[in-house]
Every structure is written in C-alpha cells, then in structure tokens.
Amino acid sequence: MASLQPVRGTHDLLPEQNRLHDHIAETARAIGELYGYHRMTTPIFEFTDVFARTLGDTSDVVTKEMYSFEDRGGEHITLRPEGTAGIARAYISNGMQQMSPVKVSYIGPMFRYERPQKGRQRQFHQIGAELLGVEQVAGDVEMIAYGAHILKQLGLWDDVTLELNTLGDPESRAAYRTVLVDYFKGHFDKLSEDSRTRLDKNPLRILDSKDEGDRELVANAPLFADYLNENSQQFFKGLTEGLGDIGIAYQLNPRLVRGLDYYCHTCFEFTTNTLGAQGTVMAGGRYDGLISTMGGPQTAGVGWAAGVERLALMVGEAPPAARPVALIPMGDDAERHCRKLAQDLREAGIAVELGYAGNMKKRLKRADKANARLAVILGDDELAKGVAQLRDLDNSDQREVALNVLIETVSKG
RNA sequence: GCGGGUGUAGCUCAGGUGGUUAGAGCACCAGAUUGUGGCUCUGGGGGCCGUGGGUUCAAGUCCCAUCACUCGCCCCA
Numbered sequence: 376m377a378s379l380q381p382v383r384g385t386h387d388l389l390p391e392q393n394r395l396h397d398h399i400a401e402t403a404r405a406i407g408e409l410y411g412y413h414r415m416t417t418p419i420f421e422f423t424d425v426f427a428r429t430l431g432d433t434s435d436v437v438t439k440e441m442y443s444f445e446d447r448g449g450e451h452i453t454l455r456p457e458g459t460a461g462i463a464r465a466y467i468s469n470g471m472q473q474m475s476p477v478k479v480s481y482i483g484p485m486f487r488y489e490r491p492q493k494g495r496q497r498q499f500h501q502i503g504a505e506l507l508g509v510e511q512v513a514g515d516v517e518m519i520a521y522g523a524h525i526l527k528q529l530g531l532w533d534d535v536t537l538e539l540n541t542l543g544d545p546e547s548r549a550a551y552r553t554v555l556v557d558y559f560k561g562h563f564d565k566l567s568e569d570s571r572t573r574l575d576k577n578p579l580r581i582l583d584s585k586d587e588g589d590r591e592l593v594a595n596a597p598l599f600a601d602y603l604n605e606n607s608q609q610f611f612k613g614l615t616e617g618l619g620d621i622g623i624a625y626q627l628n629p630r631l632v633r634g635l636d637y638y639c640h641t642c643f644e645f646t647t648n649t650l651g652a653q654g655t656v657m658a659g660g661r662y663d664g665l666i667s668t669m670g671g672p673q674t675a676g677v678g679w680a681a682g683v684e685r686l687a688l689m690v691g692e693a694p695p696a697a698r699p700v701a702l703i704p705m706g707d708d709a710e711r712h713c714r715k716l717a718q719d720l721r722e723a724g725i726a727v728e729l730g731y732a733g734n735m736k737k738r739l740k741r742a743d744k745a746n747a748r749l750a751v752i753l754g755d756d757e758l759a760k761g762v763a764q765l766r767d768l769d770n771s772d773q774r775e776v777a778l779n780v781l782i783e784t785v786s787k788g
Numbered sequence: 789g790c791g792g793g794u795g796u797a798g799c800u801c802a803g804g805u806g807g808u809u810a811g812a813g814c815a816c817c818a819g820a821u822u823g824u825g826g827c828u829c830u831g832g833g834g835g836c837c838g839u840g841g842g843u844u845c846a847a848g849u850c851c852c853a854u855c856a857c858u859c860g861c862c863c864c865a
Contacts, residue, residue, distance in 0.1 A: 487863090492858070493857090493858070499865075500865095585862095658865060683865085685865065703824085738824095766824075773824085
C-alpha cells in the first residue's frame with residue numbers, strides 16, 4: 376500500500392467513477408429543467424454563523440461535524456455541511472424575493488467530520504433543489520415528483536420507497552411536542568441512554584430510535600395525527616391527494632421526523648434497503664421558517680437533497696462513453712496527414728483516438744482498448760492513391776475509402 | 789464519539805500449528821506475428837506482507853499501538 380494516503384473520508388474520483396458522477400449530475404440537471412429548476416452555485420465555505428444559525432446549536436452536524444476554521448483575517452469560516460443554508464443565505468443576500476418563486480437546483484461537495492462508512496464520506500457530493508416563495512401544497516407535490524423523476528431516470532425506482540409524513544404547522548408541532556415529552560418523561564427509566572439526551576435536544580427523534588426498548592415505548596406513544604390542527608390536516612391531505620393524482624405511491628411513516636424548528640408540514644425520504652445502514656437516498660421537506668430564522672423576510676420553502684455517492688453505488692455503472700474512431704498512420708507523411716484528419720473529424724463532432732507512437736499492431740491494440748468502432752489505416756501506399764483503409768473493428772471488415780469522402784463516411788457510422 | 793471485522797502485487801485473493809528465494813488469476817509490458825487488434829502460447833516487470841514497536845535463533849504468521857477501510861450505533865444524503 377502506498378504511504379501517501381488521502382485524508383480520511385476523502386476519495387479520488389478516477390475517470391470511470393467520475394463519469395458515473397457526471398451522469399448522475401447531468402440527469403438531475405436535465406430533469407430539473409423539465410420542472411423549471413435551474414442550477415445555481417453558492418460558495419463552498421460560508422461564515423460559520425450561516426450554518427450554526429440555520430442548523431441549530433443542538434444538531435450534531437453543528438456541534439461536532441463541521442469543518443470550521445479561522446481564516447487569516449480572523450473570520451470564522453465553515454466548509455458547508457449541506458446545501459440549503461447557502462441557498463437561503465444567497466436568497467437574502469441577493470434580494471431574490473424579487474424573483475419569487477425561486478426554483479433552483481445545485482450540486483457540489485459537502486463536508487462533515489463523521490466516521491466514514493460505505494456511502495458516507497467526509498467530503499461527499501449532494502444534488503439538491505429548493506423552491507422558495509411558494510406556500511401552496513402544489514409546490515411540495517412538484518418537488519417530490521421532481522425527485523422521483525430523477526430516481527426513475529437513473530433506473531432506481533424499483534429499489535426505492537417513498538416514505539411520507541407531516542410535521543404539521545408550528546402550532547400543531549408545539550402541541551405534540553409537549554405531550555410527547557410528557558409521555559416519555561413518564562417512562563424515563565425505560566428510555567435508552569441516547570434517547571434520554573434526545574428528550575432535551577430533539578424529542579421527535581426518539582420516534583425514530585432503533586433501540587428495542589424505545590420502540591416499545593414509541594409504539595404506545597401519542598400519535599402526531601391526533602394533534603394536527605385543521606390547517607395541518609388540510610395541507611397533508613392536499614399532499615397525499617396530489618401524489619395520488621400523478622400516480623406516485625408512498626408509504627406513511629409517522630416516525631419520519633426532522634429535528635429543527637423551521638421544518639413544517641411535508642417531510643419525505645426516498646429510502647432503499649440496498650445500501651445497508653445508509654438507507655436514505657433522497658430526503659426533503661418544507662421549511663417555511665428557515666429564511667426568517669436567518670433574518671430574511673418570511674418566505675415559504677420546500678426542498679430535497681440526495682447524496683451522489685449513494686446514488687452512484689446504486690446506479691453502479693456509467694453509461695458507455697462514445698466509441699471513438701482510431702487513426703493509424705504508418706510513416707511520417709501519414710502521421711502529418713492524420714494530424715489534420717483528426718482535427719477535422721473532431722470538429723465534425725467525432726471522437727478520435729490518435730495513437731501517439733508504435734507500429735500498427737500496437738496502435739490497433741490500443742484502438743481496441745479504447746473501444747474504437749473504426750480504424751482508419753493510412754500508409755504511404757494509401758496516401759499515394761488518395762485513399763485510406765477503413766476497418767470495422769467489430770467484424771474486421773476492411774475496405775478502401777477515398778480520403779475526400781472519409782469524414783462523411785465515418786460520420787455515417 | 790461507541791462497539792465489531794479486515795489490511796499480502798494496480799485489482800480480486802491464496803499463504804494449517806512461526807522456519808530459509810512470498811504465490812495465483814486478472815491487468816500491464818515484450819515476443820511468437822518487421823502493414824492488421826480481440827483469441828491462444830511463451831517470457832517479463834512489478835511486494836518496506838498498511839505503519840511503528842515488541843516477543844523469538846527466526847514474524848506475512850504471535851502480542852501491543854497506530855493509520856486506513858469496512859459492519860453496526862450515533863447522526864445524516
């Protein structure tokens with residue numbers, strides 16, 4: 376093993392893997408265009424405050440997973456652990472409420488100081504989308520449809536389940552939270568150690584505990600559905616109806632929660648059992664309180680994010696690259712002629728593999744390895760006659776083609 | 789941050805109870821075939837056996853530490 380290791384939790388994306396990532400990014404971008412979402416890019420680092428304020432000081436992401444540092448000017452900087460906070464900050468910085476509704480997508484590296492596992496790295500990539508300024512449930516439906524469309528396009532639909540829940544509006548959630556905390560306090564001695572700390576920090580998370588004892592308590596816990604006010608019920612009904620209208624199946628999961636206060640109403644995750652413990656492929660929800668929490672105008676918001684590495688694990692292989700045409704010159708004159716020919720072919724949109732050296736055997740071998748579909752063999756004899764040998768590398772058919780119709784012939788395949 | 793597993797060639801992995809020059813397949817390079825690839829055959833290059841320390845006459849093998857990956861918890865995409 377080489378002594379030069381990459382930093383823990385970081386990985387090189389070698390060309391093949393990079394192509395898979397590009398495929399996912401491009402699929403997400405193209406689908407986004409169909410829904411009217413356009414790419415925007417925010418900085419990879421922000422003032423620490425941007426994340427500390429939006430993620431809340433109780434979340435693990437903020438308390439122990441951020442890459443924070445002081446820059447040379449003494450500013451407190453953090454590498455972004457997720458994408459939404461930066462978009463929200465940009466919305467405020469640029470007065471984007473003028474453009475409401477704002478429909479954007481993004482892709483980029485994120486950083487979290489976590490214990491690495493398969494599908495969980497310290498530098499990873501997310502695609503995501505945000506819809507700002509739409510309070511109608513139609514926005515939530517569109518968001519889910521958009522995410523689902525990407526998963527379908529990537530061929531992952533059969534491996535994925537849409538789990539759905541509502542967090543209600545702030546009033547409903549506050550009411551539920553109170554009875555839930557009371558309930559668990561009544562059974563404090565039976566709670567797991569993790570959940571005891573959650574009781575203060577993030578009581579809703581107890582619903583999602585994997586501890587056996589917790590699960591028994593949770594089974595008898597008060598139901599959120601019983602504490603939803605009229606407004607919240609109507610909103611959730613609109614969501615399920617909307618999904619029904621466009622034929623997206625979902626599974627209700629009352630234990631699906633978010634911890635932070637600015638989340639409300641819609642909460643969804645696309646999950647899979649093909650990735651072990653890292654089962655969440657795409658997650659999102661409504662966050663009407665986020666922008667105002669950051670000091671901007673009260674602005675409704677819905678969004679989702681998905682981990683590119685996890686998607687890549689599921690997709691497995693990138694679609695094959697375009698098959699090039701290999702040029703095989705023999706001799707100096709032919710070499711020079713091929714230089715020009717390669718340029719012309721490339722400018723005509725044809726991928727060209729130009730062997731840099733070697734005899735014909737080596738060059739053909741290399742052409743084969745490059746998965747070339749055709750080889751253009753050009754030697755002194757051919758040059759003198761104004762022709763080239765055009766060899767089909769799949770079936771070994773070889774024929775003579777006049778140089779002045781070569782590009783045309785190759786273009787036709 | 790907590791608990792378990794694994795680190796031998798570029799990749800996938802063999803190397804009972806410690807024993808002398810560490811192996812295979814794939815990949816790579818060359819030749820058989822000097823202007824014709826894939827298939828086949830022959831040969832070749834590649835290893836601080838993750839790293840550091842310890843036990844021993846002797847360590848890839850046993851012990852400790854450390855680093856990385858990995859499975860689960862936590863958290864989350």
